[in-house]
Amino acid sequence: MLSLLTGVAMSAAEVARELGESQANASYHLRRLHEAGLLDIAGEVVIRGGRAKRYRHDPDSGARFLADPAEERQLVVTMAADLPRRAQRWPAGAPGALTDAQVWLDPASWQRALSLARELGELLHSAAVPPRTPGAELISAAVALFPVDSAEAG
Structure with a gap:
């Protein structure tokens, strides 16, 4: 619902039609997301x-x-859990960009990477x-940059 409502404002009936859900179900979730501060009216x-x-x-x-920090970690876990479902919808031969890295960066490069990730998020929204x-075109993006406890590094 959050992704759907990033590009356009919608009523519960419109969201329900778009997602193939009941209006009551959509309305319930919209109210909860609004109460949580994730949606604006x-x-x-x-x-009628x-x-x-x-x-x-x-x-x-x-x-x-x-x-x-616990909520941050849970968000990353949730994002990662949804990637297989999204990846199944990637059309064969369609362009994309993939990066998977766990690397050591100097402070300036780390700050630049954070800045670029935030800029990408702002552009997408x-x-x-x-x-x-x-x-x-419907696109999927999941970006998570975070420091890793170096005590765990090999």
Whole structure:
């Protein structure tokens, strides 16, 4: 839902249609994500005489949840667990970029790598468009850069 609502504001009914879920289920999860501070209310629309909230993901909201090291680690584990599902949807022969590294970096290179990763995240979120926008391509990205306890290094 967060990825879906990065490119466009949607109501629970719109999210439900997009994801093939019930409106009640979508509404429940949207309310929980809003209460957690991950979604903003981007307005309301009148639908059949009623009012429906439209939600949009605030990409900066995630930073609030990374103050706890245990939550940071859990987020990385969750991201990694979802990669096999996403990888199965990578069309054969389609371009992509892969990097897997556990390396030692000097402080300047480490800071530059962090800066580039943050810039990539900002680009992906700011350039996101509504689903199935003509000419747009659905992409998957997962970026996690973090220091590793050197006591564990071999």
